Amino acid sequence: MKIPSVLLRFPHRYFSKRTYFKNLTFISRSDFLCNESLTPVHLHCSKWICLSKCLSRELCHQTPPEQESEGLSDREKGLVDRLYNGLVQGHRACLAEAITLIESTQTRKKQVAQVLLQKVLSYHREQEKLNQGKPLAFRVGLSGPPGAGKSTFIECFGKMLTERGHKVSVLAVDPSSSTSGGSLLGDKTRMTELSRDMNAYIRPSPTRGTLGGVTRTTNEAILLCEGGGYNVVLVETVGVGQSEFAVADMVDMFILVLPPAGGDELQGIKRGIIEMADLVVINKADGDLTVPARRIQAEYVSAMKLLRKRSKVWRPKVMRISAKTGEGISDMWDKMTEFRDLMLTSGELIAKRRKQQKVWMWNLIQENMLEHFRSHLAVKDKIPLLEEKVLSGVLSPGLAADLLLKAFKDGL
Numbered sequence: 204m205k206i207p208s209v210l211l212r213f214p215h216r217y218f219s220k221r222t223y224f225k226n227l228t229f230i231s232r233s234d235f236l237c238n239e240s241l242t243p244v245h246l247h248c249s250k251w252i253c254l255s256k257c258l259s260r261e262l263c264h265q266t267p268p269e270q271e272s273e274g275l276s277d278r279e280k281g282l283v284d285r286l287y288n289g290l291v292q293g294h295r296a297c298l299a300e301a302i303t304l305i306e307s308t309q310t311r312k313k314q315v316a317q318v319l320l321q322k323v324l325s326y327h328r329e330q331e332k333l334n335q336g337k338p339l340a341f342r343v344g345l346s347g348p349p350g351a352g353k354s355t356f357i358e359c360f361g362k363m364l365t366e367r368g369h370k371v372s373v374l375a376v377d378p379s380s381s382t383s384g385g386s387l388l389g390d391k392t393r394m395t396e397l398s399r400d401m402n403a404y405i406r407p408s409p410t411r412g413t414l415g416g417v418t419r420t421t422n423e424a425i426l427l428c429e430g431g432g433y434n435v436v437l438v439e440t441v442g443v444g445q446s447e448f449a450v451a452d453m454v455d456m457f458i459l460v461l462p463p464a465g466g467d468e469l470q471g472i473k474r475g476i477i478e479m480a481d482l483v484v485i486n487k488a489d490g491d492l493t494v495p496a497r498r499i500q501a502e503y504v505s506a507m508k509l510l511r512k513r514s515k516v517w518r519p520k521v522m523r524i525s526a527k528t529g530e531g532i533s534d535m536w537d538k539m540t541e542f543r544d545l546m547l548t549s550g551e552l553i554a555k556r557r558k559q560q561k562v563w564m565w566n567l568i569q570e571n572m573l574e575h576f577r578s579h580l581a582v583k584d585k586i587p588l589l590e591e592k593v594l595s596g597v598l599s600p601g602l603a604a605d606l607l608l609k610a611f612k613d614g615l
């Protein structure tokens with residue numbers, strides 16, 4: 204059954220009792236009237252009709268998510284149900300617990316987490332169908348060197364969005380935290396006001412060490428945040444490693460935040476990151492830094508003209524903002540929504556997300572295969588010995604790899 208032009212709306216744009224109407228689906232009155240099969244009406248006002256979620260599930264012919272929990276114990280099923288229900292009702296504590304579950308490295312917990320994720324995915328699919336196939340949330344990657352003002356920016360930007368009725372989640376990707384023992388990002392003390400805002404959720408760094416692990420949990424955390432009703436998901440990463448390349452592969456729009464500093468001070472920033480940016484913002488364009496900010500903006504505008512075109516409908520832009528005074532932040536959001544709308548109407552956004560799903564799948568395969576290889580009985584004991592021989596120059600890396608791969612294949 205096809206429902207024409209079903210719209211998901213932020214209820215509080217139309218009604219004042221925000222919490223009461225949360226998670227209800229609104230369709231326009233004309234669409235309601237031309238579809239005889241839609242009967243259970245919970246609420247009705249001049250322009251919009253409200254349907255309950257259970258009705259929308261029936262309409263989408265989804266497999267009941269209950270079927271996905273086969274194989275779990277009653278306790279585990281109870282946990283999945285509790286987290287799922289809490290999540291879709293927008294409880295932050297359940298979202299936090301669900302993300303902790305997907306970050307777990309224990310095999311059993313990983314299985315439970317996957318069941319929860321499947322349920323959230325089914326919920327997503329049905330909500331997106333009701334939204335005419337349009338994504339429910341805007342996924343934005345944010346990167347920049349330490350000290351560029353990312354947290355000051357997120358605090359200011361996030362507050363502006365929540366005041367406008369959006370729900371914002373901030374996820375920090377920081378693989379360095381596991382090696383250095385300290386976290387560069389995701390520290391809630393850096394965004395004190397936003398972390399107290401009930402319509403914002405800030406998640407500290409993932410705890411799994413490898414970039415692959417972090418990528419996986421961040422991708423899954425994005426889905427959970429969206430399931431929790433967050434319609435703007437910011438993924439923050441520090442722009443001096445590999446993580447921002449991974450983040451660019453999970454978001455709709457990638458933004459680079461730079462300080463008004465010249466080439467020498469930005470040596471840590473890799474050229475590749477600039478190529479990936481859909482928007483470059485020069486922060487701290489206030490006071491004495493206004494003039495240097497203007498100069499850097501002009502430099503980036505001309506440099507970016509030389510970059511390969513990645514989209515048919517969008518040329519990367521360079522803007523000036525001040526996270527301290529808030530100047531330019533609203534214009535920046537306008538540019539971001541312009542980007543999203545153009546990408547959506549041209550079909551590029553959906554194509555990008557599809558491609559990202561494939562990249563994600565292969566990343567997971569790569570990560571798991573390597574883990575499987577390293578722990579396989581046929582090679583596990585040989586690895587240290589062959590590594591030693593490569594280090595001492597007795598064996599070439601190529602030959603050592605061939606020997607290990609052969610042992611692995613023979614042992615399958």
Ligand SMILES: Nc1nc2c(ncn2[C@@H]2O[C@H](COP(=O)(O)OP(=O)(O)OP(=O)(O)O)[C@@H](O)[C@H]2O)c(=O)[nH]1
Pocket residue numbers: 347348349350351352353354355356387393441486487488489492524525526527528
């Ligand atoms: N003048 C001015 N200073 C700013 C602005 N934004 C941030 N700062 C200052 O720049 C410094 C670094 O800001 P942060 O927001 O901590 O920068 P960050 O990119 O999150 O840095 P890390 O926490 O090191 O990753 C702080 O002293 C801020 O007060 C701005 O718009 N104008």
